[in-house]
Amino acid sequence: MNDDWLAERFEEHRGRLRAVAYRMLGSFAEADDAVQETWLRLSRTGSDEIGNLGGWLTTVVSRVSLNMLRSRETRREVHVPDPVIAVDTGPDPEQEALIADAVGLALLVVLDTLEPAERLAFVLHDMFALPFDEIAPIVDRTPTAARQLASRARRRVQGSGAVPDTDLPRQREVLDAFLAASRRGDFAALVALLDPDVVLRADTATMEIIRGAEQVAQRALSFPEAAQLARPAIVNGAAGLVTVIDGRPVGVMGVTVRGGLITEIDLIADPERLQRIDLTIQ
Template sequence: MTPQDFLAARFEDHRGHLRAVAYRMLGSLTEADDAVQEAWLRLARSGADGIDNLGGWLTTVVGRVCLDMLRSRRRRGEEPWDDRLPDPVVAREDGGDPEQQALLADSVGMALLVVLESLSPAERLAFVLHDMFGLPFEQIAPIVDRSPATAKKLASRARIRVRGEAPTPDPDPAGQRRVVDAFLAAARGGDFDALLAVLDPEVVLRADGGVLTGGVRVVQGAAAVAGRLDTFHRMATAADTRPVLVNGVAGLVNRVDGAVFSVMSFTVADGRIAAIDILSDPERLARLSL
């Protein structure tokens, strides 16, 4: 084995962790892979000599790359990131996909990712690296060009936003699925009252059909979401609907004539649906591993 092959093998040991960091930072699977690839290129150029903690070094590099990518998004204003849902990670309910499970080792539901999209790049990095991956603020501070105390404040502000806006999913997968099954039964039966009964009073529905449909459409409140019953009924009766995990919580993949029509994620909190996130953008669905 050549020294470069040995270095590549060491890098592969960290790839899953680095991809998980980048996905939480960027909300995009393609950009996450780009960030991880950039970290490899930097390691290949510099080598590992003098690096005592390769995992920490690579995490720092990926953090810097993701921070630059987030800042670049805002400067360009080319991608309507405020008007699109993050990429969903879809897995079988039996947990049979090790790569997907590694990507979602910690809970990172769609509702949480949506809130992360609203943070400043520095806040997002401080929160993700500290609260999700346990990096000390002394290691985070140089990445955001701040002091450790300021990095701690950034994470604190982000934490307050997350706790206030991202509902915490119920921990029981079977309980989540029962609620989603009740939603689906109400939709198939066209039963408004039954649908209303499974919705949290403050439920938020976000539907992303892509740029051609105007980006993300948001509906808030149980009555308003249940008012979309006709749409849910057409979906439930016309589509081949399969249960899946979407970002670690109960979800559905809907196919029409064999083609994926939409991916739905349900955040179930306290026994009711607190958030529904629907991706039906054909271009983005085509890029997902389904």
């Protein structure tokens, strides 16, 4: 077997493998590690005995990701996952494909609270349409038990309110109003745009969680310069903002909008983390 041929076949599947690993891990660095480990296993195994290369690779990257999740000592710590950013420039076929395939930051936070096997079953079935008889051996369960894992995860996700309204222009309208109110220091207008039980998760070198419309509005007014410099972006498929100073992003914010109100805000402003994350706005 030619090594170049095998590498070419692997590259055809790399995008899907990285997508699976990112949804499992919420981290691009860890996702890349999982994909690299999958390649190493393929290169040791070869493809002569593999009937369905795509299915084999998906199974391997899923198992690798599952093991990485299980080995995390701080798996249940709340954190803001790595963001996927696109410039918000209106209708564009490639951008629409990115949005359709994206997973909101708030949803990834909920996925972090699931047991590893639940997360894997939900991700593979609900996001990648794998049948339960293929998921079962990865989590060492029967197909029926794998279905139950996904069902429990689905109930948690649906009950969390982390899935935004799908109307992106409406999301943008709400966030634009929020940004305008922040810029003019209008506390009452900010509160009116926030769900009473809104949650703000801010990764600013330490993790800060703020709950309640008035508390979140007050936090928004405490950084007037950031509001002036923020520009629209699409963050994990939803309306968001990127703050850029001297050509370098210094803050990324994603929001969840439901029923015309902002229910969740996820903010990354940790300088060290922003340096590590690939924040090229694509």
